[in-house]
Amino acid sequence: MTETQKTEDNKLLYYFKKWTVITPEDESVILSAFEPCSIKKKKDLLLSGKTCKYVYFITRGCLRSFYIDSKGTEHIYQIRMDNSWISDLESFFTQTPSKYNIEALEDTQMLRISFSRLEQLYEEVPKLERYFRILFQKAYINALKRLNANMWETAMDRYNDMLKENPMMFKRVPLIYIASYLGITPESLSRIRKRI
Amino acid sequence: MTETQKTEDNKLLYYFKKWTVITPEDESVILSAFEPCSIKKKKDLLLSGKTCKYVYFITRGCLRSFYIDSKGTEHIYQIRMDNSWISDLESFFTQTPSKYNIEALEDTQMLRISFSRLEQLYEEVPKLERYFRILFQKAYINALKRLNANMWETAMDRYNDMLKENPMMFKRVPLIYIASYLGITPESLSRIRKRI
DNA sequence: TTTACTTCTTAACATAGATCAAGTGTCGAA
């Protein structure tokens, strides 16, 4: 195991330990369940129509997930960077074909785990149920907040909120993707930025 | 314990058992942790500014949660009926004041559990972590779907989807609330219905 | 049985953001 890899693993464990108690024995079981992988910028991690085989913990890099509508337009619903999870959870948990794509916006390093390996890991380390319970709790609360913002706030308010809460994204992600994530066109985002 | 009450409890357990294994001993521990309660139509279960003390499992009835914006307009983000959960999870899990209101749209019966009692219950019946992990997983997936629909589909498509997926709601909930839930005004909903 | 309130509809007008079209600047690959 290289030095780089060790650092990556430790970050994964750091996040587990924030919400649940992990013994040294658990640690090695967890680490052995995850498999390092990487992807080059502009390459696809998941293609629409394929089943999503893994959940990925991003140790370094940036990815977007999006779907393509009947007119061929891409709609981004997630942009994820270092130390967060990415997957198509619906496809992953039901093991059915995905409607979404996941693409790398930067060269990205990840730790991945398959559906069956994760099920097995829950049996080996039941405490992980708590970690993921809390993770999904928070993800759900955030998704509802974003839903409310999209339904009832102006595009300008959403842009300002995002600037405040996710300043790093503006340094690493092109505005055309941020526009789609905010639910508007690049033209509208451009006009909003001019007004400020 | 009345006959009515027993039926209610069994429904709660039925949903737990769908996703995890519950022994007879666990059953009684779970049942004793939940407390029956009820609320009359138009009364408030939660007021903005107050901390949300419970999560509620609705055994029979209907509630809406909404927030009031700076102009005094109500915005509904959840409508929940029989056999589902309702709460302001953010306020509940952080035990801080809520930004939302929850109001009964019908006379409603529930089973409730407090934050500290739920924490204790997780220790007593660790298998419940799995149930709630899966519950939040599904809730998160649904919230993302609703977000995508609100960002990228027309109000008419959203209305038709809701008609298909939640026909019961149209029989029990006034259209003014359904409009708000769909992210549009009652006037727009009226126009959409006329077009069909 | 009158009154008042809630729900729902309709119409005229207003507006945020989309669409279409064109143009500039930048950067990586040949």
Place this chain on the structure above:
DNA sequence: TTCGACACTTGATCTATGTTAAGAAGTAAA
């Protein structure tokens, strides 16, 4: 060093939905 794709901007026009205002129908209260 030049070319072509990509990122971003700007302007003109269009459209879905909001806003304002009014009225009808149903229901609960007095």
